[in-house]
Amino acid sequence: MNTLDQRTTAEEAARERMKTSHALDGDPVRLAYLYREWASAFDLDQARVGYCGPTIVAELTGAVQTAYLAGQRNAIAILDAGCGTGLVGVELARLGFRLIDGFDLSEEMVEKARQTGVYRHARGNVDLNGRLSDYSSASYDLTVCCGVLTLGHVGPDGLRELARVTRPNGFVIASTRKSYAETTFFDDEMRRLQDEGVLVPTQCLRNGRYVAEEDAHYWVFRVPENTSAPEEPRL
Numbered sequence: 001m002n003t004l005d006q007r008t009t010a011e012e013a014a015r016e017r018m019k020t021s022h023a024l025d026g027d028p029v030r031l032a033y034l035y036r037e038w039a040s041a042f043d044l045d046q047a048r049v050g051y052c053g054p055t056i057v058a059e060l061t062g063a064v065q066t067a068y069l070a071g072q073r074n075a076i077a078i079l080d081a082g083c084g085t086g087l088v089g090v091e092l093a094r095l096g097f098r099l100i101d102g103f104d105l106s107e108e109m110v111e112k113a114r115q116t117g118v119y120r121h122a123r124g125n126v127d128l129n130g131r132l133s134d135y136s137s138a139s140y141d142l143t144v145c146c147g148v149l150t151l152g153h154v155g156p157d158g159l160r161e162l163a164r165v166t167r168p169n170g171f172v173i174a175s176t177r178k179s180y181a182e183t184t185f186f187d188d189e190m191r192r193l194q195d196e197g198v199l200v201p202t203q204c205l206r207n208g209r210y211v212a213e214e215d216a217h218y219w220v221f222r223v224p225e226n227t228s229a230p231e232e233p234r235l
């Protein structure tokens with residue numbers, strides 16, 4: 001097999017793994033197993049399919065911080081929701097952010113993220129389809145979520161928890177593949193969250209680059225000052 005054939009075969013295998021992950025319907029057990037097996041090859045696979053989502057989300061985060069949040073970047077607290085192997089965190093660190101926490105469903109993926117050295121704290125075995133019980137309300141200035149609100153992973157309702165852990169007048173920045181946005185009626189869910197006072201959409205970069213075969217929408221949401229996101233349970 002020549003080099004070109006090998007490259008083509010590797011790209012096809014990477015795309016097949018992505019398709020498999022999109023068909024798991026948010027099942028945490030099967031997703032955890034898939035990403036445990038995928039962790040060692042994940043970054044290379046993303047490069048093979050032209051994955052540029054982390055760079056765009058990080059650059060957008062930098063623009064939002066400069067425009068709306070006072071203070072130095074090294075003092076801005078960020079949560080990287082579904083951090084995976086740390087692709088977004090590395091890009092955020094490149095832009096001068098230093099207080100970066102992350103979590104992911106897969107402990108093996110998070111271990112790769114820890115090895116980047118850019119995370120203050122990184123937790124594995126955390127499922128965004130449920131309550132983020134290890135994270136207090138209003139803890140972060142910015143919350144980013146790249147590649148997680150996607151088919152087979154987390155539904156739009158996961159944004160409620162991201163809003164809860166973000167401070168009032170802070171921002172949630174997320175990507176959604178076009179197919180996910182259309183299949184889940186994402187725009188309808190956004191209007192519902194806005195009507196409930198959970199999140200206010202402020203910007204959407206539609207049809208931006210994401211992977212070679214599909215574009216994505218990039219969303220910026222502000223957490224209202226008087227948010228109606230769920231409160232911490234009383235003990």
